[in-house]
Amino acid sequence: MRQLSIFFAYFAQYAKRRLAYKGDFFFEILTGLLGTVSTLAFILSLFYLTRVDAIGHWSKEQVLFVYGFTYIPFGLFNVLSLNLYHFSQRYIIEGRFDRILVRPLGTLPQVIFESFRLQSLHEVVVGLAIITICARAMGAPLAFADYLLIGLMAFGGFGVLLGVFLILVSVSFWFEDRIGIAPPVYNLIMFGRYPIDIYHGVIQFILKWVIPFAFIGFFPSARFITSGGEFGGDLRIAFWLTPLVGSVVLFVAFCVWTLGVRRYSSTGS
């Protein structure tokens, strides 16, 4: 509960700072929106400007649903992720982490919430808009209950994203990250935005069992893009497993982080 009150304290600080520069905030949402639109440019122009109307056996609407869905967990992740990208440089190498350690508060919430990007929530809105449109285009418009389910699945995907990058970041408690291992993993997210059966078996395996990015878009969308018989067996199991996978990854990440912090403070670096 203490952690929760810290969260609110940080958030209040952040909100105060943000609202002091209202113009800035809206400008950042605008540029953020531009960035988001740019990631849509490829797939939208592929389907609507060229003669391509399917990828594999997946129709336009199905692919776009999966792609659009990924914006929801990704937007949530981006709200908290800024500090993670610079963690190794800012906190370990520049020694800011020591400052965090001496505070009588949890390290993880501090690092995560020290850079809050509320404007990234616009991606959640974009994602919801896209899947709503696609579902209607497929003849299966989303009901209120569907949105609740989507919310649950999105949290699963969010857990996977946050967990994976927390683990990556924790590595810098053991090794100095001079080569930058985050960018390749970050680019792996691209793979999770499309139906994974278009990939080579090895890649599918990695996306399901190693770095489970199949759970940030494809699996959580499965129920909404397939109908009847198609949505069976493994696909159905994977769909319902999404929240569990997210929780497990997040839990593992928390353990790794805690171990890392312990090691960091014990070696007195």
Added chain:
Amino acid sequence: MDLATYGSTWQEPRPAWREVGRFFARYLAFTRMSFLELLAYRLRYYTGVVTYLLHVSVYYFIWSAIFEHRGGSIAGFRFQEMVTYIAVGWVTRAFYFNNIDWDMAEDIIEGRIAAELTRPVDYQVVQYASALGEALFRFLLFALPISVVICAVFPVRPPSSAASGAAFVASLLLSLLIFSGINFIVGVAAVHLKSIMGLIRAKQFIMQFMSGLLIPLPMFPDLAERILETLPFAGMAHYPLQIYLGKIHGAQVGWALTVQALWAVALFIIGSALWRDSTRRMTIQGG
């Protein structure tokens, strides 16, 4: 002053070629500097190889699935050609890419620009020279390794002929000039805007989309294709790749290279004018 002192200040008039030599020597120093700087951080580029491999892979699989379902060709592109298109497109991006806009924004925001302006060198040419150094570095330690890896993994075809290969190289050098020119102009905007992050992101979006890197321009509707072909962005991917794949030959290649060259020059001139105007304002304000 007396004749003796005056005589000692007399200098031989320098031949023109030596002036040119000095000019190049001055700016090549910046090329060398940028090259060495990047060399010091080359470790980070190793993961860059993986990143580019991932980019090529995801588009490979997407197009593979598209053609598997569809068969045949789209706008004259068969699947095998698409594979080469994607691979070569990204490898060349690895070559001509730079962050001049970002570097300039930092120079301006951190106030270094005042010092830069007092130097006896043209800031714009310095940026271009640094871009050249970066391109050299990228060619040797980035684009080459990436192309080795990608060609080992994917069935990439060589240029359709020796002539198209040579024209392709020329086209690439012009791409570098165009890219640097666009970046420089974006960088100039940093003088007037608080943050050009949004502008940079918009530029990336426009480039990727309109250059033909992700979707070959011939796949777009006719009118769109024709408009895009006249814009500078087409010089980043469309023209070099069309030349490489042999989809245009003879006079058309000459025309493509001319369009690229014209844009390279135009962007330099525009950038120069914008820069001079922006910095004049700066010095008047005594900043």
